Structures are given as structure tokens and as C-alpha cells.
Amino acid sequence: MASVTLKHLTKTYPNGFVSVNDVSLHIEDGEFVVFHGPSGCGKSTILRMIGGLEDITSGEIWLGKDLLNDILPRDRRLAMAFQNYTLYRHFNAYDNMALGLRLRDLPRTVIDSRVKSAADFFGISNILNKKIRALSETDKQRVALGRAVVCQPKVLLVDEDFARQDDARRMEMLGDILKINEEMHITVLYVTNDYQEAVSLNKKVIFMKDGKITDIR
Template identity: 80%
Template structure:
């Protein structure tokens, strides 16, 4: 089960700044949930704690019945799209997508099947043999998402920094993430500080301010301001 639950989650940095203040939330299997709020409200910190990129000061995080606090980041059944694509220019597209599978010692036949399936899903099968430097920025984005799904994650975490680009590529990225959620059934947690974007997605919105959840807006409800 790919539900995500956090209970009394708190993050305090060494300088005393409280980024996340006693936050509790349950996200159902297969949901697309948007975290919205101003910069510094704690939304990205929550995603980073779920992914294991930030230490948890206190509280509990569960993926289904699995207690994530005690699981190493590489062993969590998650995929993350944060800040930059972390692609390797000296590798071709195929090898970039396959990297995570190879690091986990998957058989060659499984690697090949999953890479080709992911490439077909995002419409980039024709560039698998191209070096990364010869690939457009739009396709690099699809390569990054392909690599995210080949390990069959239960949850995809997407930070707003991943989508910090021109409007066309951002729209393409959102369409691809919706496709991942709807066609593959992967739970998506998406962070944005763009209110209109959050509203236009017509998904559940978790509003945050000063490290706290201030409101949870159900999927499909219309908002204007």
C-alpha cells in the first residue's frame, strides 16, 4: 500500500529555526497531493524528510505500514525529483535511465525491459542512444522522470525547484507527472508556491504557513483567490 502518513512531524535546525511544527497528515494510496505555501513555510522540508534528505527532529513517517524513520534513503520505495535532474553528461540516455537499476544489481534483462518501457511511456525511445549533451532540455526532463519510475516507486516526490524553468517545459512536466499518477497509480506529493498552479491542477491542496498546515482543500473544489 502506497499511503503516506506522518504524525507530529517536527524539524528544528541547529540555529534554532523551527521549519516544521508538529504536522500530522494522512495521504491515501494513489492520491495526488499539492503542498502550497510561501517560501520557508516548511513544505519542501517535509518532502525532504520523507525522502530521507533531512533528518527528522521528532515525529513518525510511514509508507503504508513501513516505518520510514529507520529505513535508509536508498531503501525507501520512493522516487524524488528535486532541484536539478542530476543526469550524467558522459552517459547516453539509456545509461542515465538505467543507472539506479544497475546500482541495485538488477539483472540485465530486467534493466533493459524497464528502461525501454519507461522511455516508451514518455515518448523518448528514439533518443535512447544519444549522449545527454545532444538532448533537448525538455527531453532531459523526461529522462529524469524515466529514471524516477524504472525502480517502480510507490511514491513520487516533486519539489518546485525541479520545475523551475520556462512555462512550456513546466506545463510538460506537470502533464507527465499527472500521467504517472493516473496511469501508473503512483502516489504523488508535489510542492509549489504558485497559487494559480496549485488551483489549476484540481487536486487535493495542503496549505501551509510558518511550518503548520492551515487548511486542506479537497480535490476538485474551485478556488479563486
């Protein structure tokens, strides 16, 4: 099961600022959920806590029946697509997508199959041998998404700044993550501060303000 459950989740920084304030939420397996609210409302902090990039002050995060609180980020069945693609410019697209699988010591045939399958899914099979520095921003974005899905995550976390360029590129990215959700059946949590974008996706929207959930539609 790839459901995500937050129980009384709180994040307080050393200076006393409460970024996330007693948030409880259940996200069903396979859902596409949008977190919307102004900058600083806590929506990105929630994603970072789920991914293990931020410590939890109190509360619990569950992935299905697994409590994530003390599980290292690399051992969580999650993938993250945040602002920094963290692609290695001196590697080609294939090697960037394969890196995480190689670190897990998977057989070469499995790695090759997964990378080529993901490349076909995103329509980037023709750029696998190209160095990252030679790719367009759209292709870099798709390589980063491909690297995420080859590890077969149960949940994909996407921050609004992942598509930080023009509107057309952002729409392409949204199309890609909708396709991941619908065709790969991966649960997606997506953060945006754009109201029109949030409601136009026709998905469940979690509205936040001052670290709290104010509405769910």
C-alpha cells in the same frame, strides 16, 4: 499500500529555526497531493524528510505499514525529482535511466525491459542513445522522470524547482507527473508556491504557513 502518514512531524535546525512544526497528515494510496505555501513555509522540507534527505527532529513518517524514520533513502520505495536532475552528462539517456537498476544488480533483461517501457511511456525512445549534453531541457526532464519510475516506486516526490525553466516546460512536466499518477497509479506529492497552479490541478491541496498546515482543500 503506498499511503503516506506523517505523525507530529517536526524539523528544527541547530540555529533554533522551526521549519516544520508538529505536522500530522494522511495521504491515501494513489493520491496526487499538492503542497502550497510561501518560500520557507516548510513544504519542501517535508518532502526532503520523507525522502530521507533531511533528518527528522521528532515525529514519524510511515509508508503504508513501514516506519521510514530509520530506513536509508536508498531503501525507501520512493523516487525524488528535485531541482538538480543529477544526470550524468557523459552517459547517454539509456544508461542514466538504467543506473539505479544496475546498482541493484537486476538482470540485464529486466533492466532493458523497464528502461524501454519507461522511454515509450514518456515518448523518448528515439533519444536513448544520445548523450545527456545533447538533449533539450524537456528531454533531460523526462529522462530524470524515467529514471525515477523504472525503480517502480510507490511514491514520487516532486519539488517545484524541478521545472525551473519557462511556463511551457513546466506545463509539460505537470502533464507528465499527472500521467504517472493516473496511469502508473503512483502516489505523487508535489510542492509549489504558485497558487494558481496549485488550485488549477484539481487535486487535494495542503496549504502551509510558518511550518504548519493552515488548510486542506
